Amino acid sequence: MKILIADDEPMQRELLAGFLLKQGYAVSTAADGEEALVLFQREHPQLALIDHRMPGLMGDALLVEIKARNPLARVIMITAYGEVGTAVTVMKAGADDFLEKPIDLTQLLEKIQQIEQDLDIADDVAEVAETLAAGPLPMEIIGSSPSMQETLSVARRVADSPWSVLIQGETGTGKELIARLIHLLGPTPDAPFVEVNCAAIPENLFESELFGHEKGAFTGADRQRRGRFELARGGTLFLDEVGELPPLLQSKLLRALQEKRIHRVGGERDIAVDTRVIAATNRDLRAMAETGAFREDLFFRLNVLDVELPPLRRRREDIPELVAHFLKRYARRPTRVGLETMDLLVRHDYPGNVRELEHIIQRSLTLARGTVLQPKDLPEEVRQGPQVHQGALQERLDAMEREMLSAALAQVDWVQTQAAERLGISERVLRYKMGKHGLQRPKD
Structure with a gap:
């Protein structure tokens, strides 16, 4: 990362530059605001460390100029000790953080590393957005909150890996959507994406569904049938609600994952399958493994990489954007949401997460008499506001x-x-x- 240091004190510049160079950063220095602006335009640093009090162009004015030229540039303002009012002012002007003199170098490094991480996340999310624009999923992935941005970044990073991925999250958080995103971002986006709902298939049919069967393997098997593993060959097999798998099938799935080979019901030979497995669950598989309700070795095999989806109540800042999306998707006429209505929607806890919010908007649009959604159009549990529940x-x-x-x-x-x-x-x-x-x- 390129870092620009703007400070009129030579000793301070040398101290910061020497420290950051030893940490592996590319550093340029300026003795005043005017020189800093020239260097910023020429070298395009991702981060600027700016002393607030400089002759000529002051630090707050330099901050404004930098943000005008590149709104994505990050700025840490250096202020005199005790200047809380100044710190608040520069934060409102667009500074990402501030440090008080004398500078704690350990604290400075931690702030820079946090900014680096934020930049990496932003790059990952931008790539996700480009991929979705080129080949849209059945539904947009909406979420500008920090927790959702982190989830999208993790999804981007695990997508190129061939290893198994475990997606964990409450019901209605969008686990299938993230699974499809990982597949789409991976090296074989045009390969098959095959989904299996482990909770919806009867136990006596599950082995045939997953591994296939030969003709005559059991009553009713009047022809050979390929299972989901084979159908997903070269692509992705998505095992939704994997925590519902019965013990016998857990052991057979473990074998398939370990050996990358399957055995059709009634068959006499093994079949090699090059299939990536993404599993999802709303249950705590680690706790289930500790109690013996889920095979521990299968848990570790599925959980090579993990993606955690935050519940909607922990990313409330995404709710207005989600509401706007659902209005656009389901409203049969131009409709907007009243301020009091939006406040109630943001305050609701959503035990059913995004899926519950979608259903609330569908219901409200259907029953509303006007073009502005009012509190009376919302379900009673939303109108009552947040309740105290005896939750976990x-x-x-x-x-x-x-x-x-x-x-x-x-x-x-x-x-x-x-x-x-x-x-x-x-x-x-x-x-x-x-x-x-x-x-x-x-x-x-």
């Missing part, structure tokens, strides 16, 4: 943890070192938990 202990603990993190960060104006100190945890743990809960500094 972990979910309640997660909600409490998220509230504590948000409160601590807000109290110190989102300075992570200070928030971590208040919470009694390390800054690294704080960043992990912020990512887990999709917490980001508000833009305004």
